[in-house]
Amino acid sequence: MPKAKKLRVSVIGGLSEIGKNLAMLEYDDDIIVVDCGMGFPGDDMPGIDLVLPDFTYLEENSHKLRGVFLTHGHEDHIGAVPYLLKKMNVPIYGTKLTLGIVENKLVEHKLNFVPELNRVEVGATIHAGVFSVEFIRVNHSIADACCFAIRTPVGTVIHSGDFKLDMTPVDGHTMDLPRLSALGDEGVLLLMCESTNVERPGYTPSEKTVGKALDAIFQQNKRKRIVVATFSSNVHRVQQIIDKSAQNGRKVVVTGRSMLNIVKAATTLGYMKFPFGVLIDVDDMGRYKPDQLTIITTGSQGEHMSALHRMAHGEHDKIKLGSDDLVILSASPIPGNEKTVDSVINELLRRNISVHQDESIDVHVSGHACREEIKLMHTLVRPQYFMPVHGEFKHLMRHKELAEEMGMAPNHIFVAENGRTVEFTAKGAAFGNNIPAAHIMVDGIGIGDVGGIVLRDRKMLSEDGVVIISAVVDEQLVEIINGPEIISRGFVYMRDADDLMAEMKEVVRRSLEQELDNGVRDNNFTVKSPLRQQISKFIYSKTKRQPVILTAIMYI
Numbered sequence: 001m002p003k004a005k006k007l008r009v010s011v012i013g014g015l016s017e018i019g020k021n022l023a024m025l026e027y028d029d030d031i032i033v034v035d036c037g038m039g040f041p042g043d044d045m046p047g048i049d050l051v052l053p054d055f056t057y058l059e060e061n062s063h064k065l066r067g068v069f070l071t072h073g074h075e076d077h078i079g080a081v082p083y084l085l086k087k088m089n090v091p092i093y094g095t096k097l098t099l100g101i102v103e104n105k106l107v108e109h110k111l112n113f114v115p116e117l118n119r120v121e122v123g124a125t126i127h128a129g130v131f132s133v134e135f136i137r138v139n140h141s142i143a144d145a146c147c148f149a150i151r152t153p154v155g156t157v158i159h160s161g162d163f164k165l166d167m168t169p170v171d172g173h174t175m176d177l178p179r180l181s182a183l184g185d186e187g188v189l190l191l192m193c194e195s196t197n198v199e200r201p202g203y204t205p206s207e208k209t210v211g212k213a214l215d216a217i218f219q220q221n222k223r224k225r226i227v228v229a230t231f232s233s234n235v236h237r238v239q240q241i242i243d244k245s246a247q248n249g250r251k252v253v254v255t256g257r258s259m260l261n262i263v264k265a266a267t268t269l270g271y272m273k274f275p276f277g278v279l280i281d282v283d284d285m286g287r288y289k290p291d292q293l294t295i296i297t298t299g300s301q302g303e304h305m306s307a308l309h310r311m312a313h314g315e316h317d318k319i320k321l322g323s324d325d326l327v328i329l330s331a332s333p334i335p336g337n338e339k340t341v342d343s344v345i346n347e348l349l350r351r352n353i354s355v356h357q358d359e360s361i362d363v364h365v366s367g368h369a370c371r372e373e374i375k376l377m378h379t380l381v382r383p384q385y386f387m388p389v390h391g392e393f394k395h396l397m398r399h400k401e402l403a404e405e406m407g408m409a410p411n412h413i414f415v416a417e418n419g420r421t422v423e424f425t426a427k428g429a430a431f432g433n434n435i436p437a438a439h440i441m442v443d444g445i446g447i448g449d450v451g452g453i454v455l456r457d458r459k460m461l462s463e464d465g466v467v468i469i470s471a472v473v474d475e476q477l478v479e480i481i482n483g484p485e486i487i488s489r490g491f492v493y494m495r496d497a498d499d500l501m502a503e504m505k506e507v508v509r510r511s512l513e514q515e516l517d518n519g520v521r522d523n524n525f526t527v528k529s530p531l532r533q534q535i536s537k538f539i540y541s542k543t544k545r546q547p548v549i550l551t552a553i554m555y556i
Contacts, residue, residue: 007154007424009190009387012437013039013053015418016393018334019076020439022053023159023192023389027152030129031061033068034148034159038079040334041441052080054419055087056436062088066128067118070094071161072145073101074233082109083442091116093126095135095144100265101233122146123176137176138163141207141234141367143271147180154424155189158381162194162390164204164366165373170211170236171271180380189424191383195391195399196368203372205365207236210330213361214244221326224354225290226250229300229308230330232259234367235266237330238296242274245294251280255319256298256307282318290324300331302340312347321353328356330363371402378406385429387414387422464547465490469508469535472554473516480516481556484508491547500542507538512553 007027013020020039025032039051058065068090070078081092082105092102092115099117106115120126122144125134134149140162150157158180165175197204218226226245230237238259245252252274254263263279266272285293299308308327310316321327327348333341348355356363369377378386386408388399396415403413414422414429419437423430471483484505492500511531532549540546 005153005425006432007152007157007189008421008432009157009192009424010057010421010435011387011389011416011418012057012435013037013418014076014390015396015416016391017418018196018336018390018392020051020053020080021077021390022080024058025131025150025152025157026061026064027130027154029064030066030131031058031064032066032128032131032133032150033058034150035071035077035161036068036080036084037074037076038083039076039439040336050079050442052083052440052442054436054438054440055084056438058084059087062090064129065090066131067091067093067126067133069126069128069133069148070098070102071147071159072140072142073098074142074162077162078102078105082106082111085109085111085115089113089115091118091128093118093120093128093133095120095122095146096269097142097144097235097266097271100269101262104261104265136179137173139166139169139173139175139367140164141231141237143171143235143266149179149183152189154426155384156183156187157190157192158183158188158383159389160191160193160377162196162368163373163377164369165376166204166206168206168208170207170239177376177380180377184380184382188381188383190385190387190429191378191381192387192389193374193377193399194368195374195388195395197366197370198374198388198391198395198399198402200366200370201372202370204368204370205362207240207365210237210363210365211240211244213363214240216361217326217328217356217363218244218248218250222248223291223324224326225293225295225324226326226328227295227297227308227311227321228328228330228363229297230364231300232256232262232298234331235262235271238263238266239272239274241294241296241330242272242278246275246278250292250294251288252278253280253282253285253293253295253319254297255282255295255316259296259298259307285319295319299344300329300341301334301337302342302344304340309344312344312351312353314351321348321351323352323354326354326356328363332364332366374399374402375406378403378408385412385414385424387416464545465492466548466550467491467504467535467539468550468552469531470552470554471508471512472556473512474556480509480512484512488547491545492543503542504535504538507535511535 005028010024013022021035021037023034120135122135122137125132132151135146138145138147147161148159228241242252297307299306311319311321345355386403388396400413400415419434421432423432466489468487470485474481511534
């Protein structure tokens with residue numbers, strides 16, 4: 001009797017972490033992917049630029065891949081698309097703005113083929129192998145966001161993407177609640193629902209509340225140049241800032257590469273509209289008084305090379321901030337970015353630059369659903385099974401508890417880790433085998449060539465520095481004829497540690513002579529060699545530090 005076919009659902013990125021979102025549905029010889037985002041490095045990843053999902057399984061099964069479906073245009077959902085396309089030419093599906101942002105990204109990556117980017121209208125259904133994917137409108141902090149109803153041979157899967165319930169959205173398009181309710185009436189096998197704000201009670205405020213806050217700020221600061229830092233992808237936020245500036249007779253300067261790219265794409269595609277002449281080039285600012293200008297910039301997360309960071313440190317080549325400026329950070333820090341944001345604020349204040357810090361005037365609202373909105377999603381969809389996605393482990397567990405509070409049986413809820421597969425058949429659902437789901441780190445032009453050992457070394461270097469030992473040995477006489485010399489970087493300041501350096505040289509000399517007496521001829525000496533062991537032991541006994549020790553022994 002033939003083996004029953006299974007729907008396999010896997011999340012390769014986005015579980016127990018914020019970002020790097022990528023989910024995969026597989027049935028027999030067909031695979032589809034939902035989102036393909038990048039993540040941002042944490043404090044435990046020194047020197048890393050960004051983090052990608054592990055494409056190993058997709059590469060091994062590229063002949064089965066029928067398409068990548070994008071819920072919206074944020075970096076944590078589309079940022080890894082160029083890197084996937086460098087490995088395989090796969091159809092990409094998304095709404096107009098989402099693909100417009102992807103196209104801008106692909107220009108920078110210069111693929112050697114023309115990728116298949118398929119624009120999908122909200123409400124349309126795309127067939128991909130045995131799957132069909134319906135695009136359903138939701139509200140989020142970017143236009144054209146969708147959730148998906150994915151019909152499979154086993155049942156319907158709903159993937160929420162990122163969403164919130166906004167009854168007064170800036171663009172007038174509300175979330176399609178009737179369609180979600182109708183799908184619930186038809187029957188839903190599995191709900192995969194985002195968990196980012198599950199710990200927050202109530203409802204997420206409407207984006208229009210930010211417009212009211214901006215009104216108050218513009219009225220209270222008529223004599224200042226206003227600088228607003230926000231996420232470049234929040235098209236509705238940027239639109240409101242431009243609208244308020246125009247209403248107050250201000251010209252607008254846009255700075256920061258990603259901000260310029262997205263404003264250009266959104267304007268070209270008709271998602272942003274403003275009076276002619278409101279936007280001016282940064283080089284034309286000198287023609288206007290400070291109180292006639294608004295600057296919209298990147299850097300709301302304190303990113304080191306962002307436009308706001310450079311302004312705060314006086315390093316921006318076109319914009320110099322001073323006491324006539326008011327800086328507004330219209331974004332909440334992403335978890336882990338609090339220190340970098342605070343450092344920028346501190347630098348601004350140190351330079352006598354005003355920073356908006358009035359908590360009674362809220363210049364940011366989240367794009368993610370709070371508890372009551374998440375409850376509404378569950379109530380409308382009424383799934384047979386549930387998998388919380390998009391969040392740290394604490395978010396996933398809290399979402400599990402919420403589902404149980406709403407009456408779902410615990411054995412119908414799957415809290416998974418990245419790479420853990422859940423299998424669905426007509427008889428039920430259960431965890432299946434794991435697939436590769438490592439962090440693929442990008443450092444400069446290198447992709448995946450930095451692993452745990454390199455990060456460990458970088459961490460050690462950052463904590464205790466490095467000690468380099470060199471010497472020249474006459475191979476025939478079997479004796480040291482030059483050195484040993486010791487160079488320290490990040491360990492101690494050598495001019496203030498003469499006695500320690502002298503003792504270290506003597507330890508090295510004795511150990512090296514012993515090695516030579518034992519017939520060892522090794523230019524670098526292994527990690528376990530007596531030389532490295534003894535010098536490491538000596539350094540720790542004297543300093544309680546463990547620097548990286550490198551040896552370079554030359555034989556002549």
